Amino acid sequence: MTPLPTSGLGVDLDVAAYALRLGDDALVLGQRLAEWAARSPQIEEDVALLNLALDQLGAARSLLTHAGRLLGPDADGHVRTEDDLAFLRDEPDWTNALLVELDGGDFGRTMARQLLVSAYQVPLYAALGSSADEGIAGVAGKAVKEVAYSLDHARSWVVRLGDGTDESHRRVQTGLDEVWPYAFELFERDPLVDRLLERGVAADPAAIEQQWQATVQEVLAEATLTVPETTWRPTGGRRGAHTTGFGYLLAELQHLHRSHPGARW
Amino acid sequence: MAPVQTQSTDELERAFQDAVDADGRIEPRDWMPEGYRRTLVRQIAQHAHSEIIGMQPEGNWITRAPSLRRKCILVAKVQDEAGHGLYLYSAAETLGVDREELLDLLHTGRQKYSTIFNYPTTSWADVAAIGWLVDGAAIMNQVPLTRCSYGPYARAMVRVCKEESFHQRQGFEAMSVLAQGTPAQRRMAQDALDRWWWPSLMMFGPSDTDSPNSARSMAWGIKRFSNDELRQRFVDATVPQAEHLGLTVPDPDLRFDEATGHYAFGEIDWTEFATVMRGDGPCNRERLAHRVGAHEDGAWVREAAAAYAAKQAGRGAREAA
Amino acid sequence: MSDYTAAGGHGAVPTTGVPSDERGARRSQPLWEVFVRSRRGLSHTHVGSLHAPDAHMALRNARDLYTRRQEGVSIWVVAAADVVASSPDEKDAFFDPAGDKPYRHPTFYDVPEGLTHL
Numbered sequence: 001m002t003p004l005p006t007s008g009l010g011v012d013l014d015v016a017a018y019a020l021r022l023g024d025d026a027l028v029l030g031q032r033l034a035e036w037a038a039r040s041p042q043i044e045e046d047v048a049l050l051n052l053a054l055d056q057l058g059a060a061r062s063l064l065t066h067a068g069r070l071l072g073p074d075a076d077g078h079v080r081t082e083d084d085l086a087f088l089r090d091e092p093d094w095t096n097a098l099l100v101e102l103d104g105g106d107f108g109r110t111m112a113r114q115l116l117v118s119a120y121q122v123p124l125y126a127a128l129g130s131s132a133d134e135g136i137a138g139v140a141g142k143a144v145k146e147v148a149y150s151l152d153h154a155r156s157w158v159v160r161l162g163d164g165t166d167e168s169h170r171r172v173q174t175g176l177d178e179v180w181p182y183a184f185e186l187f188e189r190d191p192l193v194d195r196l197l198e199r200g201v202a203a204d205p206a207a208i209e210q211q212w213q214a215t216v217q218e219v220l221a222e223a224t225l226t227v228p229e230t231t232w233r234p235t236g237g238r239r240g241a242h243t244t245g246f247g248y249l250l251a252e253l254q255h256l257h258r259s260h261p262g263a264r265w
Numbered sequence: 266m267a268p269v270q271t272q273s274t275d276e277l278e279r280a281f282q283d284a285v286d287a288d289g290r291i292e293p294r295d296w297m298p299e300g301y302r303r304t305l306v307r308q309i310a311q312h313a314h315s316e317i318i319g320m321q322p323e324g325n326w327i328t329r330a331p332s333l334r335r336k337c338i339l340v341a342k343v344q345d346e347a348g349h350g351l352y353l354y355s356a357a358e359t360l361g362v363d364r365e366e367l368l369d370l371l372h373t374g375r376q377k378y379s380t381i382f383n384y385p386t387t388s389w390a391d392v393a394a395i396g397w398l399v400d401g402a403a404i405m406n407q408v409p410l411t412r413c414s415y416g417p418y419a420r421a422m423v424r425v426c427k428e429e430s431f432h433q434r435q436g437f438e439a440m441s442v443l444a445q446g447t448p449a450q451r452r453m454a455q456d457a458l459d460r461w462w463w464p465s466l467m468m469f470g471p472s473d474t475d476s477p478n479s480a481r482s483m484a485w486g487i488k489r490f491s492n493d494e495l496r497q498r499f500v501d502a503t504v505p506q507a508e509h510l511g512l513t514v515p516d517p518d519l520r521f522d523e524a525t526g527h528y529a530f531g532e533i534d535w536t537e538f539a540t541v542m543r544g545d546g547p548c549n550r551e552r553l554a555h556r557v558g559a560h561e562d563g564a565w566v567r568e569a570a571a572a573y574a575a576k577q578a579g580r581g582a583r584e585a586a
Numbered sequence: 587m588s589d590y591t592a593a594g595g596h597g598a599v600p601t602t603g604v605p606s607d608e609r610g611a612r613r614s615q616p617l618w619e620v621f622v623r624s625r626r627g628l629s630h631t632h633v634g635s636l637h638a639p640d641a642h643m644a645l646r647n648a649r650d651l652y653t654r655r656q657e658g659v660s661i662w663v664v665a666a667a668d669v670v671a672s673s674p675d676e677k678d679a680f681f682d683p684a685g686d687k688p689y690r691h692p693t694f695y696d697v698p699e700g701l702t703h704l
Contacts (some may be wrong), residue, residue, distance in 0.1 A: 027333075034336075038342050038555070041563025043317060043351055044636060044647040050344035051650050054337060061333050083332050107566050114684075156643060162567025163576065171565065238382035256330045256389055263447050265330040265390075265439075294674045303606035311604070315596035348651055355635040358617065364637060365614040375605050379597030403596045421634065428655070470598030480603045492598070542600065570639035571615065577640060 011072030015133050017095070018196055019070060021238060022097035022128075022136070023063030027086060028246075029117060030056030032104050041107050048153060052114070054122060055146035059139055060086075066135040066241070087257035091250055092240035099182040101237070101246045108168065109175025111157040116183045116212075116217060118151035123211040124203050132200035155219050162223025173225055180228040185235045187212070266313060275477070283484040288463070290416040293359040301485050304478075305415050306360050309485065310367045313353035314378040317371075318552050320346045322386040323395055338435050339392065351423045356417040372557045380538060381468050383546030390443055390450075390457035396436015396504065398458075398465040404433055405499045406469070414486030437506065444510040458507065459515045465532070467538045469496035500528045617666040618644040620651075622658035630662050641665075 033053035061082050068080035079230045100117060104110040125147055128140035156173075161172035187209040196202035220227055236242065257265075272280070277296045284291065308327055324343045330336035351530035354364045370376040381399050386392060404405050407429065410422040443454040470492040472481060482488035490498075504521075540546065615637040633652050636639035638644035644663040652658065674679050688694045699704050 033327060034340055037327055038317075038338070038347075039559040039562070041559075041566035042637075043347050043354075044638065045563075045566075046320070046347040047351070047654075048647070048650045050340050050347070051654070054340050057333065057337050057340065061337070064333075086333055087331075092384055107563065117313040135526070153646065156646065160570050160573040160639070160643075161566065164572045165565070166570030167565050168572075214426045251327045256329050258445060260331070260449060263331075264442055264449055265335055265676065292670065292674070304601070307601065307606040308599070309602055310606075311599040312596060315599070344654070348654065350650055351636060358635065358636075363614050370605060377599050377604060379599060381597045388661065399597075406596070424634075468597035477661055497688065538598075542598075567639075569617065574640040586661060 010070065012070045012133075013072075014192060014195055014199075015065045015136070015201055016070035017192055018202055019063050019067040019133075019136060021095045021097075022139075023060050023067055023085070024094050025117075026058035026063060026101050027054045028094075028096045028249065029100040030054075031061055031249060033110075033114075034109070035104060043108075050102050052150050052153065055143070059143045059146070062139045063136075066139070070145075072136075075089065083257065087254045091242055092246055094240060094242065094246070094250070095238050097182070097185045098234055098237040098243055099179060099185065101243060101249060102182060103245050105175055105178070106171060107157075108161050108172035109178060111154055111161065112172055112176040113179045114150065114154035115158050116145055116179060116216065117186075118154050119212045119215040119219075120183070120208060121147040121188045122215070123208045127203035127208065130203075131202070136201065151215070158219055158225070159223045162220070162225040170222065172223070176220075176225060177230075178226045181230050181232045182234055183212075184233045185237060188235065188238065192197065192239065200240060282484075283482075285414045288412075288486070289414070290419065291414050292416045300481075301487075302360055304482060304485070304487060305418065306357055306362055308482075309353055309357040309360075309418055310362070310370070311376055311378060313350045313367070314371045314376060315358060315382065316350035316353060317347045318378045318382045318556060320350075321552055321555055322382055322384070322548075323392050325386050325390045326389060329433055330392075335439065338522070342396070342432055342435065349428070352421040352424055353418075354410070356415075356421040359417045368560065370562060372553070374436065374544065374553060377379035377542065379468060380541040380546060381464050382552060383541050383548045384460065384464055385546050385548050388453050388457060390440070390453040391461070393436050393439035393443060393454070394461040394484050396432050396434075397440050397506070398433040398436075398461050399468070400429060400436055402465050402468045403505060404429055405495050409489035409495075412486075412489060418487075440512075444512055451552075454510070455512055458512050462515050463533065463537075466496055466500070466533055468534075469493075473534060498529055499531055504528050536568075615639045616644075618648070618663045619666050619669060620648045621662040621664070622648075623660040624650055624658055626659055630646075630660065633657075635666060638663075 006065065030053045033049055033056065036049040036053075039044065040049055064082040064085045068082065068085055071080055073079050099113065104113070122144065125140040125144040128136055129144060131137040131140065158172060161168040163169070187205040189205055193202050193205065197204060204207065278298060281291070281295075281297060281301075289508060291301075320343050323339060323346075327339050327343065330339050354367065358364060367376070376541070378413065381402075404426065407422055407426050411419055411426055413419040413422065439456075440454055443450040445451075446454075470476060473491040473493050476492055479488060479491060480512070483491075504514060504570075505517065516531045518529070520529055521530045541549065544550075602704050616639070618638055618641075619635050620633050622633045623630045636644065636647050636648050636651055639661060647702060648661050648663050653661070684690075
C-alpha cells in the first residue's frame with residue numbers, strides 16, 4: 001500500500017470513534033444473528049434471520065471503512081481497512097454496546113433483543129441521514145430502510161410469541177427481562193457525543209430514547225408482555241469494558257484471520 | 266362438471282408418455298402414473314433435504330470467515346441454500362405431500378440426502394472447495410433438470426440454477442486466492458482438494474450399469490443424462506481449472522485421452538460411498554442430530570405462531586359477528 | 587447395492603428402499619401461493635409457494651424468499667386453499683371450444699399489400 005502523509009487528509013478522530021461505535025454495533029449484532037444459520041425454528045426463518053444479518057454486516061463494512069479513513073494512517077503509513085478493524089483490534093478497543101454482544105439465547109431472547117436494537121436503530125439512522133458527516137449520512141440513508149424491515153420482523157415475532165402460547169409468552173418475557181437493562185446504554189451521553197452533537201454529526205440520544213420508548217411500549221402492549229422493572233443499568237461497552245461472553249465472540253470472529261498474518265483472503 | 270368421458274388407464278398412460286416424449290410438461294393436476302409421482306416426490310424431497318442439510322458444513326464457517334467480504338458472501342450463500350430447499354419442498358408439495366411429513370422422513374433417516382454433506386469442513390479451504398467442486402457438480406446435475414418433464418420441478422430448478430451460478434464462482438475465486446497465497450494457504454487449498462475430489466465424483470452416483478432405475482427416469486423425462494455422462498462432463502470441466510490453480514488432483518491414473526477427447530480417471534471407491542450412504546460417514550449422525558435438534562428446539566415457536574393465528578382468526582370472526 | 591441416481595441435484599441419493607411419502611394428515615402451517623410483480627408495468631406472476639402461520643407472516647416470508655435479488659416491486663400472497671382451479675379433466679370442454687374461432691385473431695383476415703395502420 002502506498003504510504004500516505006501522516007497528517008491532513010481529513011483525519012477526524014472524533015467522527016472516527018463515532019463511526020466505530022456504529023460499525024461495531026452492526027458487526028457484532030450481525031455476527032450474533034448469523035449464528036442462527038441452520039438452526040432457526042423453521043427454514044423460512046433461516047432466510048429471514050440471515051437477511052437481517054446481511055443488512056447489519058453490510059452497514060458495518062461501510063462504517064468501518066469510513067472509520068479507518070478518518071483515523072488516518074498509522075505509524076507505518078497504513079490506512080486501516082474494514083478487515084484490519086474487524087480482525088486485528090483487541091477487546092478493549094471495541095466500542096459496541098453490551099446489548100448487541102449478549103448471547104442470542106433462545107429465539108424468544110433473540111427477538112426481544114432485536115426489537116430493542118431495531119427500535120433504536122430506526123430513529124438513529126433516520127436522524128443520522130442528515131448528519132453533518134457525509135460518510136455517516138450516506139450509510140444511514142441506506143440502512144434506515146433495512147432497519148425498518150428488521151423492526152417489522154422483530155415486532156411480528158415478539159407479538160406472536162407474547163400472545164401465542166403460555167410457553168412462548170413465558171420464554172419471550174424471560175428473554176426480554178434478561179436483555180432489557182442493557183438497552184439503556186444505547187442512550188448514554190458522554191463527551192464524545194456532546195462534541196459531535198455540537199458539530200451536527202451525532203444523533204441526539206434523548207430524542208432517540210423518546211421514540212424508542214414509544215415503539216417498544218406499543219409493541220410490548222400488543223404482545224401482552226410486561227415492561228421489566230429494574231433500575232440496574234449495566235454499561236461499559238462504549239469505553240471497551242465488555243461482558244465475559246464477548247471474548248469468545250471475538251476469538252471465533254478473529255482466530256482464522258489472525259492465524260495467517262498478512263494473508264489475503 | 267363431470268368429466269366428459271372416462272379414459273382407460275392405458276389410454277391415459279399413453280397420452281402421458283406421448284406428452285413426455287414430445288418434451289411437453291406435466292403439471293400438478295394432470296393425470297400421471299403413480300410410479301412417476303412417487304419417483305418425483307422422493308427425488309425432489311431428497312434434493313430439498315440435501316439443500317437444507319447442506320447449510321451445515323458451510324454455515325459452520327460463517328462466524329469464522331477470514332474477511333468481512335467473505336463472511337457476507339458465505340451468509341448469502343447459506344441463505345440461498347435455505348431458499349433452494351424451500352423452492353424444492355414447495356415443488357414437492359404440488360404432488361400432494363406435506364412438508365412436515367417429508368421432514369419427518371428426513372429426521373427419522375428414512376429419506377436421505379446427498380452423501381457429500383457427511384464430510385467435515387475442517388478448514389476454511391473446505392468452504393472454497395465446496396463452492397468450486399460440490400456446487401460445480403451440483404450445477405452439472407441441476408442444469409438438465411431445468412428441462413425436467415414435471416413443470417414445478419423444472420421451474421424451481423430454473424430459479425435455483427440462476428442463483429447457484431454465483432456459488433461456484435465464489436468458491437473458485439476463494440480457492441484461487443488461497444492457491445496464490447502464503448505457503449500455509451496453499452497447503453490448505455491442496456488439502457481441501459485432496460479430501461473433496463473423490464466425494465465430489467461420487468456425487469453423480471454409481472456407474473450406469475449399476476443404476477437400473479435410471480432408464481425409467483430417463484423415459485419419464487426426469488433424468489436427461491446418465492450418471493457416468495455427467496461425471497465425465499464434470500471431470501473434463503474441472504481438471505483444467507485445478508491445473509489453472511496450480512493444484513494437483515489426487516488421482517495418479519488421471520490423464521487426458523487424446524482419442525476420446527476426455528480425461529480418463531481412476532477407480533472410485535464405491536465401498537466408501539455405500540458406507541456413507543448407509544449412515545456411517547464421518548458426519549452422518551452429527552448432521553442429522555443437528556437438524557432434528559433445530560426442528561425440536563423451534564417447535565414452541567411454530568406452536569406460538571399457530572396459536573396466535575388462531576386467536577386472531579377468532580377475534581376477526583367475533584368482530585365480524 | 588440399492589439404486590442411486592445423481593438426478594437428485596445436489597448429489598446421488600438412493601431411489602430404492604426409500605419411502606416416497608406417507609400421505610398422512612397435513613400438519614404443516616398453511617400453504618400460500620406467491621405472486622410477484624417483477625417491475626412496474628407487468629402483471630403479478632406466480633413464483634411458487636411457502637408456509638406461514640398467517641397472511642402477515644406469509645407476505646414477509648415471501649419477501650425474504652422470493653425477492654432476495656430485487657426480483658420484485660410488489661407481492662401478493664393467496665392462501666392455497668382459496669385458489670379455485672379448473673380441472674385437467676375438464677380441459678377439453680373448457681378450452682377446446684376456443685380453438686375453432688380463428689376469426690378472433692387478426693391473422694385471420696387478408697390485408698391488401700401495401701396498406702398500413704390496419
